[in-house]
Amino acid sequence: MKFQGTLGDTHQDGKAGGQGRTAPPTIQAALRTETGKGWLTISPPLLYAFLLLIGPILVIFANSFWTQDYLTIDRTFTLANYKAALSEPIYRDLLLRSLQVSVSVSIVTVVLAFPVAWFVSFRGGRYKGLWLFIITVPFWSGYLLRILSWKVILGYNGVINTGLLHLGIISEPLDTLLYNTTAVIITLAHSWAAFAILPLFVSLEKIDRTLLEAAADLGDGPVRRFMRITLPLAMPGIIAALMIVMIPTVGDYVTPKLVGGKDGVMIANAIQVQFGKAANWPLGAALAVSTMVIVAVVSGAMVLLLLGFRRLMK
Amino acid sequence: MTNETMIGITDVEKHYGSFRALGPVSAEIAAGEFFSLLGPSGCGKTTLLRLIGGFDDPTSGAIMISGMSMAGLPPNKRPTNMVFQSYAIFPHLNVAENVAYGLKRMRLGREEESRRVDAALAQVELTGLGPRMGDQLSGGQRQRVALARALVMRPKVLLLDEPLSALDKKLREQMQVELRHLQRQIGITFVLVTHDQYEALGMSDRIAVMFAGRIAQIASPREIYQNPASRQVADFLGGMNFMTCRDFRTQGAEYSALLPGLGTIAGKLDNGRGIDPDNATIGIRPERLRIVWDGETADPKIVGKVIDRHYYGEITNLLVSIEGQENPVSVVETNDFGADDIPVGSSITLTHDRDAFVVMEG
Numbered sequence: 001m002k003f004q005g006t007l008g009d010t011h012q013d014g015k016a017g018g019q020g021r022t023a024p025p026t027i028q029a030a031l032r033t034e035t036g037k038g039w040l041t042i043s044p045p046l047l048y049a050f051l052l053l054i055g056p057i058l059v060i061f062a063n064s065f066w067t068q069d070y071l072t073i074d075r076t077f078t079l080a081n082y083k084a085a086l087s088e089p090i091y092r093d094l095l096l097r098s099l100q101v102s103v104s105v106s107i108v109t110v111v112l113a114f115p116v117a118w119f120v121s122f123r124g125g126r127y128k129g130l131w132l133f134i135i136t137v138p139f140w141s142g143y144l145l146r147i148l149s150w151k152v153i154l155g156y157n158g159v160i161n162t163g164l165l166h167l168g169i170i171s172e173p174l175d176t177l178l179y180n181t182t183a184v185i186i187t188l189a190h191s192w193a194a195f196a197i198l199p200l201f202v203s204l205e206k207i208d209r210t211l212l213e214a215a216a217d218l219g220d221g222p223v224r225r226f227m228r229i230t231l232p233l234a235m236p237g238i239i240a241a242l243m244i245v246m247i248p249t250v251g252d253y254v255t256p257k258l259v260g261g262k263d264g265v266m267i268a269n270a271i272q273v274q275f276g277k278a279a280n281w282p283l284g285a286a287l288a289v290s291t292m293v294i295v296a297v298v299s300g301a302m303v304l305l306l307l308g309f310r311r312l313m314k
Numbered sequence: 315m316t317n318e319t320m321i322g323i324t325d326v327e328k329h330y331g332s333f334r335a336l337g338p339v340s341a342e343i344a345a346g347e348f349f350s351l352l353g354p355s356g357c358g359k360t361t362l363l364r365l366i367g368g369f370d371d372p373t374s375g376a377i378m379i380s381g382m383s384m385a386g387l388p389p390n391k392r393p394t395n396m397v398f399q400s401y402a403i404f405p406h407l408n409v410a411e412n413v414a415y416g417l418k419r420m421r422l423g424r425e426e427e428s429r430r431v432d433a434a435l436a437q438v439e440l441t442g443l444g445p446r447m448g449d450q451l452s453g454g455q456r457q458r459v460a461l462a463r464a465l466v467m468r469p470k471v472l473l474l475d476e477p478l479s480a481l482d483k484k485l486r487e488q489m490q491v492e493l494r495h496l497q498r499q500i501g502i503t504f505v506l507v508t509h510d511q512y513e514a515l516g517m518s519d520r521i522a523v524m525f526a527g528r529i530a531q532i533a534s535p536r537e538i539y540q541n542p543a544s545r546q547v548a549d550f551l552g553g554m555n556f557m558t559c560r561d562f563r564t565q566g567a568e569y570s571a572l573l574p575g576l577g578t579i580a581g582k583l584d585n586g587r588g589i590d591p592d593n594a595t596i597g598i599r600p601e602r603l604r605i606v607w608d609g610e611t612a613d614p615k616i617v618g619k620v621i622d623r624h625y626y627g628e629i630t631n632l633l634v635s636i637e638g639q640e641n642p643v644s645v646v647e648t649n650d651f652g653a654d655d656i657p658v659g660s661s662i663t664l665t666h667d668r669d670a671f672v673v674m675e676g
Contacts, residue, residue: 213369214402216389218416218467228415232406310406 063285073282081286091270091287098250098267098291099298101181105188106246109196110238112189117200117237118230132201135194143191147258150187154178154259179261187259188249196241203237204230232310239303246302250295267291319378320345320471320503321366326375328361336361336527338375343505343520345470348497350506350514353524354550359507360399360475362524366505367473368392380470395464396473399480401456403448409435409459410444416467434466437496454485461493465500472497474506478513490517511551515539523547545595545676554597554672555643564591569673571596574638576616579671595676600631600646602670605653605662612665618643620658630654634662 030036064081067074085091120131138146153159154177161173177183207230215225231238253268260266267287274284319342327337336358343349351359364370366377368389377384379393389396395416404412413431422430435441438458451459457477464472477493478486494517497504508514514521515535522532531543542548545556561572569589570580573596583589606612618634621642630653635642645664647653656662 208400208402210398210400210402211404213389214396214398214404214463215415216369217367217394217396218463219390219419220416221388221390224419229404 060285060288063281064289066282068280068282081282082290084283085286085290091267094265094267094270095291095294097181097265099294101184101188101256101264101266102246102249102295103298103302104185105192105249106196106242108185108189109192109245110200110241113193113196113200113241114238116193117197117204120197121201121204132198135197139194144254144258146191147187147255150183150190150259151178154183154186178259180263181260183259183261184256184264184266187255188245188252191255192245192249195244199240199244200234200237203234203240207233228313232313235306235310239306242302242306243299246299247295250291318345319343320347320380321505322376322378323362323366324376324378326362326365326372326377328358328365328370329373334527336365337372339524339527339529340375341522341529341532343503345503346501348494348504348506348517348519350508350518350521351524352508352511352514352521352550355509357524358527359509359524361527363396363473363475363505363507366471367394367396369396393470394473395467395469395471396475397457397460397464397477399475399477401460401477401480403451403456403459403463405447405449407448408444409440409446409448409451412448412459413444413463413466415463430466434462437465438462453480453482454489457481457489461496465496469502471503471505474504476507476509479508479510486513493517515551523550525550539599541672542674544674545597548597548672548674553600553644553646555600555603556641557596557598557643557671558638558640559596562591562594562596564589575618575636576639577614579668581669581671581673583673589673589675593675595674597672597674598643598666598670599672600644603634603643603645603664603666605632605645605647605651605656606665607651612663614665616664616666618662618664620656620660620662623654623656623658625654630656632656632662634664636664 031040063073065077065079067076067078067080116135120128120135124131151158155161156173156175156178158177160177161170164170165173211229211233212225215229220228250266251268251271253266253272256264256266256269268291271284271287271291274280274287278284321341321343323339323341323343325338325340327339328335339358339362351362353359361370365372366379366384368384368387368391371386384392404415407415410428410431413434414427417427417430431444432441435444438461440455440458440462443455446455448459457480460477474493478489481489490513493504506514506517515538518535520532520534521538523530523538525546530547531538533541533543538547539551542551542554545554548554548556557573557576559571559573561570563570564583567583568580569583570578572578579596604612606615616636618636620632621635622633624631624633627649629646629648632645632647632653633642634645643664
């Protein structure tokens with residue numbers, strides 16, 4: 001990088017008639033450096049990422065400080081929306097439940113996905129590709145279809161109830177399986193399984209197997225090896241998997257609507273209502289921004305917790 | 315070095331499916347010995363080392379360490395420690411934590427543990443490097459950390475899997491000397507795997523030369539170099555001129571042979587090793603052939619012609635064709651007498667000691 005920069009500078013000197021080495025580099029010279037080329041290469045996706053990601057966020061952010069006045073928007077600055085979003089019990093409860101559901105889902109998903117990823121990586125042998133392929137097969141069907149099939153499994157006349165009735169374990173169908181938070185957690189954990197397995201698999205693949213042999217050589221049995229080498233070195237994958245699952249599930253509103261019943265409603269359903277039926281964009285925006293900030297804080301706390309745990313494992 | 319056996323290897327074989335990677339091999343390694351497994355890649359030397367360390371199980375045969383059978387024992391239950399070829403330094407731990415890794419389980423207490431870690435780091439001359447992270451070390455430092463991490467466990471046997479192959483030449487030579495010193499100083503058994511003949515010759519008490527899963531010869535470096543058991547061994551360790559030979563006869567422990575262009579030679583067969591006259595080769599090491607300078611008297615005198623010359627700094631390698639011999643012989647001379655000035659194409663007279671020839675299988 002330095003070398004290229006120097007080349008650019010000398011070129012500059014030649015043009016300026018050798019007046020000195022302090023001539024400021026032009027844009028062209030800057031673009032010729034490795035860094036410049038890098039920025040140039042990523043600029044198209046960077047541009048649309050800015051337009052399609054940052055743009056809407058700015059709109060939401062702005063809206064959250066305005067007021068809905070029937071059909072028009074009153075653009076005087078106010079914190080009233082945030083006050084409502086954070087103090088009204090209904091929103092507070094929904095937010096807390098969303099966080100509880102998404103944190104539970106991410107933990108359940110990662111705990112269930114880890115053995116799968118471990119098996120494919122450590123015991124997959126030459127069939128690793130096939131195993132990964134099999135894991136993605138359920139995702140060929142639509143998202144809604146998968147949620148609805150959980151309805152079929154957990155429902156009043158569903159697979160589990162009829163099965164248990166048949167076996168004589170219960171005398172009448174359980175109505176506690178569907179339409180509650182647990183049903184939401186089960187459905188989401190299944191929906192996001194592959195997204196957790198893949199980063200976990202990648203991080204496990206990167207672990208040099210000789211390190212485990214070295215740990216065995218230094219006296220560790222399988223459990224200690226796992227705790228002292230595999231787990232700490234897979235931590236980036238675990239954190240990635242937790243975040244990949246947790247962050248989008250906070251905002252999910254389809255699953256709670258279909259299998260959550262009235263006890264499974266989450267904050268995203270409330271946000272959806274504000275932007276839709278209730279037609280109160282500013283309140284919806286304030287709810288969205290609050291959720292975003294709180295999710296960011298909770299994720300950060302989780303990352304710190306896991307890194308602390310990793311330090312402890314030494 | 316005592317004569318007590320530390321490692322006993324009896325008829326050990328290792329198969330991968332229908333492929334026999336190793337064996338059957340048998341060997342005894344003495345306590346306190348520096349023992350090398352030398353051979354080309356794929357000869358089974360690393361496989362044998364991994365069997366000793368417990369990283370793989372032999373298909374058949376037995377391995378005893380310090381009088382105890384190692385059958386079915388995982389690496390963590392064996393009195394051995396390994397320095398891996400890739401060093402396998404734990405990247406998420408610093409140097410001190412790497413070295414202390416195996417001690418943690420012993421619960422020695424903080425003071426004793428750090429005392430041992432410091433001593434081990436001092437032993438490999440890495441004092442003060444404790445806080446450096448495992449993934450921020452140079453090749454030589456990684457090698458030393460791997461060594462300290464294994465030695466701190468006070469094993470009965472230290473296994474080294476090509477520990478120097480990743481280092482540059484200068485550092486490798488320095489580490490050879492240091493490893494040898496270290497081994498003498500702590501007095502435990504070292505088993506070294508290497509494909510580098512000079513490494514094996516320079517460091518070992520004894521060497522096992524391996525080809526295609528079998529041990530071809532086990533002997534001291536001098537014995538292996540001066541009296542190779544087979545053509546293959548001779549060829550792998552240094553240069554050897556294999557001579558065209560007629561009329562090879564043996565009588566008891568004596569042999570005689572007619573070497574075209576060199577005359578009849580006779581000598582003693584090497585002690586203990588019988589030889590099949592139909593499967594014997596006679597050879598001479600390049601440095602055992604000497605140039606006869608003008609005015610020197612010598613017996614015998616062999617006349618040849620220089621057909622090529624390679625200069626290596628302190629030595630020159632001359633290729634000399636001798637009438638009657640199929641292949642030109644290689645002659646190595648140090649350059650203090652001007653061997654590097656002999657022009658290609660000139661006639662030359664060579665001589666050798668009477669006992670310079672080696673009879674081997676192949």
